[in-house]
Amino acid sequence: MMASPAKGGFFRRDFEREPARRVFAGELRESRIHFREGDDEKSPTYVLLPTGERCNRVFLVGTLTEKKKQGDQNLFYRARVIDPSGTFFIMAGSYQPEAMQQIARIEPPAFVAVVGKPNVYETPDGAALVSVRCESVTAVDKDTRDRWVLDCAKATLDRIDSLGTTPDGQRAVQEYQTDPALFRKLVYEALSQLSL
Amino acid sequence: MDYSDTATRISLNVKAKGHEADPVKIAGKLRRLVEEFGVPPGEAERTVLNELAREFSLNGLGTPGGEEKGLNALLPGEWATVEAKVVSLTSSPSPAIAQSGILADSTGAVRFVVWAKANAPLLEDGKWYRFESAVVDEYRGSLNLKIHSGTVIRGISRDTVLIPAITPIADLTPGIGSVKAKVIQEWDVTHDRMHQSGLLADQSGTVKFVIWKEEGKERLVPGTVYSLYYAMVDEFSGRYSLNLNSATVVPEEGDIAVISGDTSFAGALVHIAPGSGLIKRCPVEGCNRVLSRQNYCPVHEIQPGFLYDLRIKGWLDDGKVTKDILIQREVAEQLVGMSMDQAKELAENNPLGTDEVFLRFRERILGRYLVCTGREIDSRMLVKSCEVLRFNPEEIAALLNRAGGSP
Incomplete structure (x- = not known):
């Protein structure tokens, strides 16, 4: 089901950039299914969200609480970003030099906006771990964080409302046995923290 | 290429004169002419028809004249006879083309080309002609009437006044x-x-x-x-x-109402592209290209007398689509809160030069929610105005209701 290139298209502008999905940590954590669209090595990979949308890129805003530099030859940063529903695990390595430098300059705790690609890893004990490989990490203010929570709540509710009506939505229902009530509750609780 | 349509057309043509011709054989001949000998399909069709006409000693089969029709009824790939007025002649870029321009009748208008090889009389702008056996083809969705050596052209006198229909x-x-x-x-x-x-x-x-x-x-x-x-x-x-x-x-006298063409798009700025911030432009009149670090213009080479400019190229993303945006100087200055003079000063007094300006821009606006208004050109929005979107606590209640209250 590759998207066919636009009519008469042979310019780069016909390339459609993958949108950055808004997803709460509590939902991203539950993602297990990851797949590649197409056979090419460069074909995009996706994580299927439990609320039924494929996601190649995410945009998240939360509180950077911890960062850790790792490796000798190949330096990389791991960090934790908290949103009202849980924790995002983010990382940036030598292939993401800009994001790595950005993380290096930010002292936790700080509100950060992160753009990156989610990946699902298997831990040695068989559990799955979702981590976001960063394209950029920027320090932002609380206002931006609060606005993101609204944005993310709306996007999540939109996905829940159309769950099962799209091919990805049907697949999510089948693979995750998604209970919409659970995710509505997650959204509700995230929003409740804002009004406090 | 598929020759079966053309072959069927030819065999029907022959059949109308009381003879049988095998479409498969005809298609084979057409293919050979077109693919091996590089004959244009229209010419190949004529050649095969002529050959069959000789074989069956037929007259009047030689060229498929095509029915006479209005210009709006022409279909690509067919032969046609039309009576039309030359409403425009355009200069032709290629020596293979004798004339090109536009023909019109009361039903519509079409582009035309007269091949140099057609040995056709020179058409005059504003005159009516009858074109017998011209070929209609299509290029990038627009029809073109090809006048070739087999086309019979005759000047005719008409005094119909053509009033072209205005299209929105x-x-x-x-x-x-x-x-x-x-x-x-x-x-x-x-x-x-x-x-x-x-x-x-x-x-x-x-x-x-x-x-x-x-x-x-x-x-x-x-x-x-x-x-x-x-x-x-x-x-x-x-x-x-x-x-x-x-x-x-x-x-025309007076004014007409026009749509503004502006659209608005709100989302998070998820990327600031290289080439944003303080840039140098080529000072050669009419060039304005962005110079590389070494003040090198791809056309005018080294330009030490460059001109500074300020801009932001980036991607605005609402979670569903990503829009390419280009914010020019004035809007960028106001959005980032840094004037071009300040940016110049920063670049000149900093070891990182213009990179420092880029980094400051990134710190101040990357990851922020923006609403941009402007015109979309070639799938990129040229931003005329841009604002940072703030958190609005009044939106919480509606979303809480959508989430369904406490379970």
Whole structure:
């Protein structure tokens, strides 16, 4: 089901950039299914969200609480970003030099906006771990964080409302046995923290 | 290529004269002519027909004249006979083409080409002709009537006055179109041969126009309304543009209502592209290209007398689509809160130079929610105004309700 290139298209502008999905940590954590669209090595990979949308890129805003530099030859940063529903695990390595430098300059705790690609890893004990490989990490203010929570709540509710009506939505229902009530509750609780 | 349609047409033609011809055999001959000998398909069809005519000693089969029809009924790939007026002659870029331009009748208009090899009489602008056995083909969605050596051309006298129908800009299709529109923007020309380019608008939409350099071509005056008859509508990458070299340009009195063409898009700024911040431009008149770090212009080479400019190229993303945006100097200064003079000073007094400006820009606006308003050109938005979106606590209640209250 590759998207066919636009009519008469042979310019780069016909390339459609993958949108950055808004997803709460509590939902991203539950993602297990990851797949590649197409056979090419460069074909995009996706994580299927439990609320039924494929996601190649995410945009998240939360509180950077911890960062850790790792490796000798190949330096990389791991960090934790908290949103009202849980924790995002983010990382940036030598292939993401800009994001790595950005993380290096930010002292936790700080509100950060992160753009990156989610990946699902298997831990040695068989559990799955979702981590976001960063394209950029920027320090932002609380206002931006609060606005993101609204944005993310709306996007999540939109996905829940159309769950099962799209091919990805049907697949999510089948693979995750998604209970919409659970995710509505997650959204509700995230929003409740804002009004406090 | 599939020759079966043409072959069937030929065999039906022969059958009408009481003979049998095998379409498969005909298709084979056509293929051989076209693929092995590089004969144009229209010519191949004639050749095969002529051959069959000789074989069966038929007269009047030689050229399929095609039915006589109005210009709006022409279909690609067919032979046609039309009576039409030459409403425009355009200069032809290739020595293989003797003349090209636009034919019109009361039903519509079509582009035409007279091959140099056709040995056709020189057509005169404004005269009516009857063209027997011309070939209709299609290129990028617009029809073209090909006048070849087999076409019989005869001047005819008609005094019909043609009044081309005006099409709303939003309804233009590739081919020929007439619009009544206002020149709302004039753009820098991007090519040596280009005389003028810009944007036309009417109430239904906007379209780019181009006038190529040619003797006697005048520029359109921005802000003026024109009736533009018989312009060539070209399609490129899904976008239309009007080539006005063929058009009859009539300035109109007064003003017309036009749509603004501006759209708004809100989302998070998820990327700031290289080439944002303080940049250097080539000072050569009409060039304005961005210079590399070594002040090198791809056309005019080293330019130490560069001009500074400020801009932001980036991607605005609402979670569903990502839009390419270009924020120019004034809007960028206001958005980032840094004037160009401040940016220059920062770059000149900092070891990182213009990179420092880029980094400051990134710190201040990357990852922020913005709403941008502007015009979309070639799938990129040229931003005219831009604002940071703030958190609005009043939106919480509605979302809480949507989430369904406490479970």
